[in-house]
Amino acid sequence: MERLSRSTTLPASVARPTYDRAALRPGIVHIGLGAFHRAHQAVYTQRALAASFGPWGIVAVNLRSPEPVEALEAQDGLYSVVVRGSDGDAAEVIGATVDWVCAARDSEKVLAYLANPEIRVVTLTVSEKAYGLHPATGGLDLAHPAIAADLAHPHAPTGVLGFLVEGLALRRAAGVSPFTVLCCDNLPSNGRIVRRLVLDMAGRRDPDLARWIADKGSFPCSMVDRIVPAATEATRSLAETLIGARDSLALETEPFLQWVIEDDFVCGRPAWEAGGAIFASDVEPYEKMKLRLLNGSHTLIAHLGLLHGLEYVRDVMAVPELVDQVRRHMKAVVPTLDPVAGIDLDEYQRQLLERFANPAIAHRNIQIAMDCSQKLPQRIFAAAVEALAAGDAAAEFAHVVALWIAVVRKRMDCDDPRREEILAAASSLDPSDPSAAFLAIPGLFPPELVAARGWRDRVNDELEALASTSSRNNP
Known part of the structure; x- marks a missing residue:
């Protein structure tokens, strides 16, 4: 059976992008190309694009493993989400991703995107442990491998905070407004935590940079919810049956999904509310x-x-x-x-x-x-x-x-x-x-x-x- 691609003829029962993918421009960098992002933020973005098309394509960045990046490349940025509920299974092909990068292989490309004025939002799903949050102080854990490496070599980052700070530094040097950083990990007051960590790291290399980020930047909080188990061969087999093509990135999830976002974006955002997201003053x-x-x-x-x-x-x-x-x-x-x-x-x-x-x-x-x-x-x-x-x-x-x-x-x-x-x-x-x-x-x-x-x-x-x-x- 053929692999999923832009040339695949999908069954009529399969939902798919209704917008013009060829006209879609990047506006979001997402760091953390895992199953949750693909079943959550990317789904909301596809719905937003269908309701109100704009320059909000996703550039998907994986910090270390190249496997999902290679799979997206092989499938023209497409993958399927199988929703499994009491009334049966339904598949949707998601096409909101316009480019994909493995940071461990091409950090310069990641930084080029972060410095690009067209990128206005950076979303994050990297897991709690990736932030280098010190359990006792609530500040940077200076012993965290990525934190230590990125403080020593700030222009060649390896961790999520290092990329954010260097990307913001490049924008400041070029006279470009900062992007909004939207954390989607399960941390309480996640935006405030990430803001504190970014300012701490930025201040250690350049206090003026930290002040610029504090004054101009935005780190809204968000709450995300959807149960997304790890995909198995059974997942991929089910997806193949439903979409009529092989999909190495297929995943399964429940019908329920929820996203509550603090509405504090410095340079615009997609119409995620069109996909069901809730915007609130207090998350x-x-x-x-x-x-x-x-x-x-x-x-x-x-x-x-x-x-x-x-x-x-x-x-x-x-x-x-x-x-x-x-x-x-x-x-x-x-x-x-x-x-x-x-x-x-x-x-x-x-x-x-x-x-x-x-x-x-x-x-x-x-x-x-x-x-x-x-x-x-x-x-x-x-x-x-x-x-x-x-x-x-x-x-x-x-x-x-x-x-x-x-x-x-x-x-x-x-x-x-x-x-x-x-x-x-x-x-x-x-x-x-x-x-x-x-x-x-x-x-x-x-x-x-x-x-x-x-x-x-x-x-x-x-x-x-x-x-x-x-x-x-x-x-």
């Missing part, structure tokens, strides 16, 4: 809701699955006793949230449970459990601190922490940038205080939790209960 309530209810519950589900030998989220959601734990967790989260305009939190929780249980979505628990040292602070710890301050025991949050510790100890492995520290803690078992070594990992837990003896005892009680259950099930 934080939406961010907190999503991080704590969806992402926090996902972390709970992933570790329940790993502890019980269940591969997918849907497998966990098929066990009523485990679903009850998810419901209890959500109930504990709600008092830590602010009111969210237009959102009924009871209905939101119901939708989440339905989405998690979608039998068509094969979202692996091991994928969700990656990088917990970067995810637990905003998903679990922050809510626990607020619950304790309000006089709550924060028991459900202690339960998630105990599950994480139990899974690490069971596997004696984890995919995490702080892997060595975590595994060292897992090897240092104090029967009288089994959580002590984890709570002592520098900068990981908030000091309020480390100092809360009652909460720490609750984590230990949960660990003891999990160990007791495990021994009964494995005599």
Whole structure:
């Protein structure tokens, strides 16, 4: 079967670009060419272009791996998104990407785009760990490999912050206004965090550059939501059946998608609202809701699955006793949230449970459990601190922490940038205080939790209960 390309004749049932791709000019650089971007920001951009065509083509940049870049090249920038819902499967071919670059192979081309006045927005999905955020100070982690390299060699960047700062420096030198930086990663107040890190890095090389960025630039916050599991051969086979062509970039996702964006752009933006995006003056309530209810519950589900030998989220959601734990967790989260305009939190929780249980979505628990040292602070710890301050025991949050510790100890492995520290803690078992070594990992837990003896005892009680259950099930 032929590979997907601009010459492919698609079945009538397959949605496709309705705008003139040949006339599409680049206006967005996206850094982080992963599945989530392709199923989310690129889909919204395609819808925006269909409703209000303009110079908003995407230049897709992958920092390291050349594979998705090569695949886009081979497929004329096209790929398919298979939406899997209760009413069946539907495919859409996305064509909003107009160029593609592997930064590790051609950093000069990336910088040329960032310096180009036609580029007015830079969107980011690089994962939490890529930003080099110091867990204790909230500033730059100077030991982060990309941060250290880009401070030493600012004109030859390798990391996301290095590219942003050098791109902005080139624009300033040429008398070009800065682009808007739109972070789409799961960080609380993500735009403010990225702004702080960019200004810190810029100030270390040129204080005047930092002042220019602070005065002229913009870093709006955003909240993104769509469940996008890692693609498999089954994904690609299904896409081939639906579109009638081979697609090495095919991905599958759920029908639901959401994007809430702070409307603060310095030089224009696409009409993403035409695709369903919500523009708001304050994104934080939406961010907190999503991080704590969806992402926090996902972390709970992933570790329940790993502890019980269940591969997918849907497998966990098929066990009523485990679903009850998810419901209890959500109930504990709600008092830590602010009111969210237009959102009924009871209905939101119901939708989440339905989405998690979608039998068509094969979202692996091991994928969700990656990088917990970067995810637990905003998903679990922050809510626990607020619950304790309000006089709550924060028991459900202690339960998630105990599950994480139990899974690490069971596997004696984890995919995490702080892997060595975590595994060292897992090897240092104090029967009288089994959580002590984890709570002592520098900068990981908030000091309020480390100092809360009652909460720490609750984590230990949960660990003891999990160990007791495990021994009964494995005599």
